[in-house]
Amino acid sequence: MTKFRALFASAALALPLALAAPPADAQQTTLRVFVGGQQRPDVMRQILDLFQQRNPGMRVDVEVGGATSDQQQQYLNTVLTSRDSVIDVMLIDVIRPAQFAAAGWAEPLDSYLGAERDAVMGRYLPAYREANIVGGRVIALPYFADAQFLYYRTDLLQKYNLQPPRTWDELMSHARTVMQGENNPNLRGFSTAGAPIEGTVCTMLVPMWGAGGQFLNAQGRPNVNSPEIRRSFQLWSDMKAQNVTPPNLAEIPTDRIRVDFQAGNLLFAMQWGYAWNRFQNDADSQVKDKTRVAPLPAFAGNQPATCIGGWQVAVSAFSRNKAQAVQLVRFLSSPEVSKMQAILASHLPVFPEVYSDPDVLRANPWFEFARNSVVTARSRPVSPDYPEISEILRTNMNAFLAGTRTADQAIADMNSRLARVYR
Amino acid sequence: MGASVTATTGAKRYKLSKLEKSERLLGIALLTPAALLLLAVVVYPIVELLINSLYSYRLTRPGYRFIGLENYAYALFEDDRFWHATLNTVIFAVVTVPGALVVGLGLALLANQPFKVKWPVRLGLLLPWALPLVFAGLIFRWFFEYRSGIVNAAFEFVGLPPQNWITDPNLAFFAVCVAIVWKSSSFMALILLAGLQTIPKSLYEAAEVDGASKFQQFVEITLPMLKPAIVVALIFRTITAIQTFDIPYAMTNGGPGNATETMAMYIHKTTIDFLDLGYGSALAAIMFVVSAIATSVYLRHTRRDTGRN
Numbered sequence: 193m194t195k196f197r198a199l200f201a202s203a204a205l206a207l208p209l210a211l212a213a214p215p216a217d218a219q220q221t222t223l224r225v226f227v228g229g230q231q232r233p234d235v236m237r238q239i240l241d242l243f244q245q246r247n248p249g250m251r252v253d254v255e256v257g258g259a260t261s262d263q264q265q266q267y268l269n270t271v272l273t274s275r276d277s278v279i280d281v282m283l284i285d286v287i288r289p290a291q292f293a294a295a296g297w298a299e300p301l302d303s304y305l306g307a308e309r310d311a312v313m314g315r316y317l318p319a320y321r322e323a324n325i326v327g328g329r330v331i332a333l334p335y336f337a338d339a340q341f342l343y344y345r346t347d348l349l350q351k352y353n354l355q356p357p358r359t360w361d362e363l364m365s366h367a368r369t370v371m372q373g374e375n376n377p378n379l380r381g382f383s384t385a386g387a388p389i390e391g392t393v394c395t396m397l398v399p400m401w402g403a404g405g406q407f408l409n410a411q412g413r414p415n416v417n418s419p420e421i422r423r424s425f426q427l428w429s430d431m432k433a434q435n436v437t438p439p440n441l442a443e444i445p446t447d448r449i450r451v452d453f454q455a456g457n458l459l460f461a462m463q464w465g466y467a468w469n470r471f472q473n474d475a476d477s478q479v480k481d482k483t484r485v486a487p488l489p490a491f492a493g494n495q496p497a498t499c500i501g502g503w504q505v506a507v508s509a510f511s512r513n514k515a516q517a518v519q520l521v522r523f524l525s526s527p528e529v530s531k532m533q534a535i536l537a538s539h540l541p542v543f544p545e546v547y548s549d550p551d552v553l554r555a556n557p558w559f560e561f562a563r564n565s566v567v568t569a570r571s572r573p574v575s576p577d578y579p580e581i582s583e584i585l586r587t588n589m590n591a592f593l594a595g596t597r598t599a600d601q602a603i604a605d606m607n608s609r610l611a612r613v614y615r
Numbered sequence: 616m617g618a619s620v621t622a623t624t625g626a627k628r629y630k631l632s633k634l635e636k637s638e639r640l641l642g643i644a645l646l647t648p649a650a651l652l653l654l655a656v657v658v659y660p661i662v663e664l665l666i667n668s669l670y671s672y673r674l675t676r677p678g679y680r681f682i683g684l685e686n687y688a689y690a691l692f693e694d695d696r697f698w699h700a701t702l703n704t705v706i707f708a709v710v711t712v713p714g715a716l717v718v719g720l721g722l723a724l725l726a727n728q729p730f731k732v733k734w735p736v737r738l739g740l741l742l743p744w745a746l747p748l749v750f751a752g753l754i755f756r757w758f759f760e761y762r763s764g765i766v767n768a769a770f771e772f773v774g775l776p777p778q779n780w781i782t783d784p785n786l787a788f789f790a791v792c793v794a795i796v797w798k799s800s801s802f803m804a805l806i807l808l809a810g811l812q813t814i815p816k817s818l819y820e821a822a823e824v825d826g827a828s829k830f831q832q833f834v835e836i837t838l839p840m841l842k843p844a845i846v847v848a849l850i851f852r853t854i855t856a857i858q859t860f861d862i863p864y865a866m867t868n869g870g871p872g873n874a875t876e877t878m879a880m881y882i883h884k885t886t887i888d889f890l891d892l893g894y895g896s897a898l899a900a901i902m903f904v905v906s907a908i909a910t911s912v913y914l915r916h917t918r919r920d921t922g923r924n
Contacts, residue, residue, distance in 0.1 A: 262888070269887050273674060295674050295890070388870040440761030442782035442871050576675040580889040591872025594782040609696075 221516050222251045226271075226282040228264040229256055230447060231336075231503055232466065232537040239532055243523050250516060260445055261285045261390040265579065272297040272508070280511040281520055284332060285390070286323050286502045287572050287582070293326035294576035298506040300329040304518040315527075317566060320542050323574075324504055331506060333525035336539035338501030339569040340394060340488060341562070343453060343461045343471075347482040348374070356486045358496075360399065360427055363460060363489050367436045370459050381436035383449045384462040386593045391446040392586040393572055394499035395593075398462070399424035401497030401570050402490035408573060414581075414610045417603055423491060425592060425599035432593070442594035454479060462488060464501055468556060469538035485558040487565050500569035502542070534559070540566055577613050584609045664896045672893035686897035697898065699873055700881040701905070706788070707795065707863075707877060708856035708909075714796040715852055716845065719803025724837075726804065727811045740808070744801040752865025755794035756781065759866070781867055784874035791863045791875050798862065799855070803848045810844025811837070850913045857906045878902045 225240070227233050233256045240252040258264030265288065271279055272295070284292060292298040305312050313321050313330065320334040342363075344356055348370050357363035367381025385391030397407060405420025415421075431437045438444065438452070450467045452458050456478035461467075471483045490496040505524045507517040523529060527546055533539035534552040540562055541547055547563040556562075573581055588602035597605070631639070668687070671680045690697045726736045743751070758765050759780035767777035780790045814837065822832050860879035863869060869876035869884075882902065886895030 266887055269890065273890070291675055294676065388868050388872075438761075439777075440779055440782055442779075443761065577673075577889070579675075580891070583884065583888060587870070587872055590870050591874070594779075594784065594871030594874075596784045596872045596874055 219249050220251060221249060221513050222253060223280040223513060223517055223520055224253045224255055224278060225520075226255045226257065226264075226268065226279045228258045228261070228283060230259065230466070231283055232533075232539070235533060235537045235539075238536065239524065239529055242532075243520060247519070250520075252520065255279065259447065261287075262579070262582070268297075272510070275510045277508070277510045277512050279508050280513055280517040281524075282506055282508060283335060283503045284506050286320075286338075286500060286504065287390075287574075287578050289324055289326050289331040289504065289506075290574050291576045291578055292506060293329065293331045297509055298331045299509045299511065299514055299518075300331065301333065301507065301518060301521070302330050304515075305330065312522075316542050317544055319500055319567065319569065319571070320502065320504075323500075323502075323571070332504035333506075333521055334542035335503045335505045335524055336530065336533050336537075337542045337566050338464050338466075338503070338540055339498045339562070339566050340398065340462050340464055340501070341498065341558075341565065342486045342488045343463050343467060344484055344486065345459050345479060345482055346484050348459055356484070357460075357489050359492045360402070360489050361492065364431060364434060364436055367459055368434060371436070378457045380438045380452075380458055382431060382460040382462070383438055383441070383444060383452060383458050385444060385446050385449065386437075386441035386590060387443050387445045387448075388586050388590040389445050390582055390586065392589045393582050395428070395462070396421070396424055396585055396589045397570070397572065398488060398497060398499055399427045399491070402488070402494055404491075404494045413614055414573070414606075416606045416610060421603065422599060425602070428593060429599070442590055453483075465538055465540045465562070467538075468558070469536075472538075485562070487561065495568075498565055498569045500566070500571050502540070575613075580613050581610065584613070664899060667892055668896035668900050670893045672891075672896075674890035674892065682893075686894050687901070689894070690897055690901060696873060696876075697878075697881060697901075700876045700878045703788075703875060704857060704859060704877045704879075704905075707792065707859050708853060710792050711795040711799065711859075712849065712852050712856050714792065715800040715803050716849065718796055718800035719848070720807055720845075722800060722804035723807035723811055726808050740801050740804050742801070743798050744805065746798070748798065748861030749865045751794060751798045752862040755790065755797070755862070756866040759790045782871050784871055787867050787871060787875050791866055794862050794866060795856075795859065799852060803852060806848040806851075807841060807844055810841045814840045846913065846916065850910065853909055853913065854906060857902070857909060878905075 225236065227236050233254055237254055240254065244250060244252060257267050264283075265285070268279075268282060268284070284298075289298070302309055309330065313325065316324075316334055317337060320337060324330060324332045324334060342356070349356065349366070352366075352369050352373055354366050354369065357366050363382060371379060371381055384395045386395060400407070400418070400420045400423070403420040403423040405418050405423075406415060409415040428437070432441065444452075446464070449458070449461050449463050450470060453461045453463070453467070454471055454474060454477050468483070468485060471477050471479050472481070487496045488498050505521045507514055507521055511517050525542070527541075527543045530539075530541040530543050530546045531549055531552060534541050534546060534549075535555045538556050540559070541552070544563065546552055547559050553559055572578070575581060584606055588597065588606050591597040592599060592602045669681060669683060671678070671682045671685070722740055726733075726740055730736055746754075757763070759767075761767060761777060761779060761781070764780070766780060770777055778786055780786045818836050818840075819832055822836060827835065858879050859877045860883065863875045863877060864880055864883075867875045869880050878898070879902070882895055882898045885891050885898060889895075
């Protein structure tokens with residue numbers, strides 16, 4: 193990709209290169225970090241204040257954008273295809289390093305880590321070590337880990353003398369019992385992401401994994417016509433038919449699940465780790481101390497599965513302050529910051545030992561088993577073309593949940609479009 | 616430029632005087648910056664786009680390979696999604712262009728009434744037009760939201776069941792059309808209001824004397840006199856309707872599935888999300904052709920019209 197041929201050529205031409213920042217103060221370096229609205233920019237600010245205190249020559253600004261992973265990526269796509277140097281460090285979703293490596297957008301960190309490389313990488317949970325090394329090069333460092341869990345209302349389950357469900361069938365029958373008993377028109381049994389956004393990919397894959405299925409077959413080709421994927425479609429259509437899920441499931445993005453649960457309108461939710469902190473600490477939370485977290489259910493006779501998530505910190509290949517940016521990235525990816533995030537935001541740690549830290553466990557009692565969930569969590573398909581693969585899966589899941597496509601139509605569409613990506 | 620053109624187009628050639636020569640030089644010198652700017656911001660990107668459309672060019676994969684018309688062939692003969700998006704765009708245009716014309720004409724007639732205080736009416740006319748498209752999309756998305764939207768609240772108030780405005784394909788299409796008509800009719804109204812104010816009052820007075828009803832006055836005087844303004848408004852509106860992007864993007868993101876996806880949205884997804892610049896360029900070139908055809912139909916119509924006058 194030596195030739196710059198982005199569509200933004202016109203914009204790039206219009207902006208004279210002379211606009212580039214002048215070397216204002218020789219001592220002061222200003223770095224800019226891009227973070228999404230869902231990754232707690234307020235907590236990031238606290239962490240950066242600490243960094244600035246310890247490094248008086250540096251100032252770090254936070255730029256916040258994008259309510260969902262795909263919106264964040266859209267913004268980064270425009271900034272990075274135009275080789276803009278405005279962002280030095282960016283948070284990227286765990287599914288992105290392959291794309292960043294192929295596009296040459298992230299500065300490989302191997303030479304900065306030097307002899308320490310293997311020792312540094314060896315300290316992370318294996319899944320995050322592997323996710324961030326693409327083709328033998330370190331593309332980013334892990335910032336926080338994540339997985340989807342089952343959030344449930346202890347007060348409601350106790351009232352009806354129910355145990356947290358271990359299978360999807362149990363979950364549906366519990367939900368029906370509680371909904372009938374409560375007779376509250378606003379209360380629904382279960383919610384997950386259904387809007388055409390990244391999280392909806394997991395809505396399709398988690399029950400498929402929980403039925404023992406795989407997305408790729410032994411030859412590395414997508415396997416979207418399996419009996420297991422049909423069980424996933426069947427599960428969601430059963431939940432819809434029994435009114436367990438909200439009627440507008442197909443317009444629900446990730447944070448809307450958090451809002452609905454927090455308002456007391458959900459019994460169960462499939463949600464990422466960050467929600468715990470909001471349920472316990474937000475002033476408007478109706479579910480404080482009434483919420484617990486458990487591993488997601490599976491189909492009877494299968495192991496439970498969850499989608500691996502989490503965010504990485506990468507140095508932009510177009511940054512003008514790479515050495516300082518690497519210094520910041522290493523700080524953001526340290527055990528100290530991992531612990532801070534765990535306490536301030538219930539962000540899951542990327543270091544195994546932080547899970548058993550007493551301060552961390554006091555803030556998040558459920559981190560005891562969370563480590564096991566993260567370690568056994570499954571990856572969405574790894575590919576430089578992930579944005580297109582994701583769009584194929586989420587659009588079809590969304591159309592299915594909205595009732596505009598049958599499972600057969602969705603599977604046929606996924607098959608034909610995935611074949612073009614994987615050709 | 617005008618001077619130099621008349622100087623050279625005469626039947627008999629004669630030598631330019633010194634003054635004429637220097638004037639011609641000045642003319643060229645004055646035109647150069649604008650011409651260069653246009654070359655840089657209009658011609659260069661279009662040429663670049665047309666070249667890219669002949670290549671397999673994805674930022675997610677190394678390589679830039681000439682494939683001739685393969686991108687076009689795939690779009691036209693194999694890509695159902697492209698045709699679906701094209702169809703959606705056409706339906707949006709067919710519904711929202713007349714819709715905005717009718718609503719806009721009504722608003723213009725209302726604003727043309729002799730109100731004592733004119734500014735609240737004019738402000739009401741201008742506000743939707745001044746609002747950024749994405750804001751309008753987000754506002755209407757909340758209006759039509761299932762649980763907290765005002766539309767479902769109104770439905771429940773009168774005893775109707777709440778509707779899945781955003782997740783039912785037909786209702787979502789309808790909701791997007793409502794938002795587009797609301798947003799674009801104020802621009803229509805502005806153009807039509809300007810047209811209305813050029814119609815001489817004496818015509819209406821004469822009609823009044825001849826005993827024509829208000830409706831007859833509207834059909835026989837207002838509409839014919841307003842026709843040039845209506846055609847201009849329709850041209851502008853149709854071109855922007857073909858480019859429909861912001862409102863469905865903010866309201867439904869093309870969903871449910873691809874039910875409200877337009878051509879511009881599909882191009883955006885292909886280039887910005889999938890980073891498939893080759894295929895995206897081909898799609899953009901096709902959309903340009905569609906847009907050019909629609910515009911030329913109108914232009915031919917106006918030319919015939921002015922010829923008759």
